[in-house]
Amino acid sequence: MTKVIVDGIPIEVPNNASVLQACEAAGKEIPRFCYHDKLSVAGNCRMCMVEITGSRKPLVSSCSQPVMEGMQVTTDSETIRAARRSTMELLLINHPLDCPICDQGGECDLQDQAVGYGRDCSRFTDEKRAVVDKYMGPLVRTVMTRCIQCTRCIRFTNEIAGTAELGGIYRGTSLEITPFIEQGIKSELSGNLIDVCPVGALTSKPTAFHFRSWELKNTDSIDVTDAVGTNILLQVRGNEVMRILPRKNDDVNEEWLADKGRFSLDGLKRRRLDRPWIKKNGKLVEASWTETLQHVADKLKTVSSDRMGAIAGDLCDAESMLALKHLMNALGSSNVDCRQDNAYYDISQRGHYVFNTSIAGIDDADALLVIGSFPRQEAPVLNSRIRKRWLSLTEQFPIGYIGELPDDPTYKVDQLGETPELIAELIAGKHPFSEILKNAKRPMIILGHGAITRPDAKIIFEQTMALAKTVGAVTEEWNGFNILHHSAARVAGLDLGFVPQGQAKDIKAMVNGGVDVLWMLGADEVNLSALPAETFVIYQGHHGEKAASRADVILPGAAYTEKSGTYVNTEGRVQRSFAAICPPGEAKEEWAAIYAVAQLLAVDLPYHNIDSLRAYMAEINPVFAQLRLVQNVVDVNLGDNAQGNFEKQVLRAVISDYFLTNSISRASLTMNECSKLRYAVSAEAAE
Missing domain, CATH: 3.10.20.740 (Ubiquitin-like (UB roll))
Structure with a gap:
């Protein structure tokens, strides 16, 4: 000091x-x-x-x-x-006097400091400088005459985003900040350019001229578009979310927010389910809540317990999953599954399915191996943390990669190969990178869903654990074995046991005719093509997509901005969001509708409001009693080498389109525009 x-x-x-x-x-x-x-x-x-x-x-x-x-x-x-x-x-010599129409007005650093240090008149009489606005894509709007050449945006793209898409041209008073190519910013973190800009040169294009900062009411929440658990601020006017900003949390997201979580807010207003529906004579018709809930209860009474099941989606809060699981269990059914992608997990202990190193712990790692994951699209904010560690000048940070690379990961990687056989080579010490891992004091291994959603997922998982044991990735002081999730609801579902136990049916068995009644709780990513026509489907969610169109009953739910919910991020950190607006129409919080069905079935659930439900949730699993904390799991039984043969297919990332991964983003016009631009340009470049 x-x-x-x-x-x-x-x-x-x-x-x-x-x-x-x-x-x-x-x-x-x-x-x-x-x-x-x-x-x-x-x-x-x-x-x-x-x-x-x-x-x-x-x-x-x-x-x-x-x-x-x-x-x-x-x-x-x-x-x-x-x-x-x-x-x-x-x-202020060349700065335009357009504060009354500037979106940065009311929260502009230049405006604030001009109050303390500005003059009441200008002595400048020459011709003012004007700069042509630059195209930065559908998300960032530019008014470059306002730019004061602070170069924050350039440094952000170079250092944090890792895409190096902005630079300065000319010199002196002619200096201009510009993108290198006129195809828009390609980074999944481009919205943070708006936050770092101290003036109104870079503002939000989708919400331009929609509001003033002093009109907005702030509510703390959690981003559910990926599993990082980014802390966000919902800014509301009336009953509409006008803007989403990051909240500072150095342990999770520092002060960054991915574009999908920031700009998909217009999807909250489109394709919404705002009233109950019942299918009559092959056609969905509007119904009252009383009629709809009674219809659901009557149907559940006629089905044997082994012929009913439930699937939870990627955006569900822990409260609704617990209520649905408890109802299914009370009716005698264990056919519940939160794995829409049918991923393999070993839930015998928590350290087998969370990001044990923790997001902040990436800063302490000294070697990394990524298997079947592409963090840039699955968790952009976490990926920026990896890049930050890679850029560190204190020591080298070698990164090995097994799998197909769909794009630039934003840091230098040593691509070891594309098939999982390399894991066995690393265990045997036949590959040079195995020595790097063994010599590292704090090696990290990230296993992604591109590996654990394959037919040979169990073998890959167990071999990766064996590799962690071989290279010393798990010690009393350090746990470098990590599962990187991309679903906001997945870890909470695993913590609550929302997976089939024993002889219970998994998601694949349920959608292939294993049940007569299927309750889909926001399960929008399930392929229902094999589902028999006679299966009775209860869809409970907030957006009308393919799953809702197949439903026999629709129970309209609340989006994450419209309810207070508990979410667990990929590192096992329990966090809570709060309701910023009311659900549209007659939509209700999911757990409340499930509780009402339980009452009609004379099922006595041990809670009657959200607080008692959360208390019961903490009884089931004590991790839910400790908000905002990560319980470091070091005592992990890594087991022995798995027996079996790997599939010959290439390990590929599970996300093919970053912008359209959930029902909210698919309903967003902004995200659809980004998708068309990004992947159309990528296809042209490939040709």
């Missing part, structure tokens, strides 16, 4: 801290435009000037000056204020 005196206040800061960080630690506010906590230092704007006693320079940019022992810093003096006023005057 280094001792520094800021405006007479002695403080201690880390040895590698900057003067700006020391000033903030002392409670002093330093204006800045180019500096960002998560980006490299540029020192462009010169707004953060301070005085340092004994320095040869009268003023020093605090963001780029490292602290020294005994350093005395002055953050406010007439000289400093004059310098900041001059800097602000230069920044």
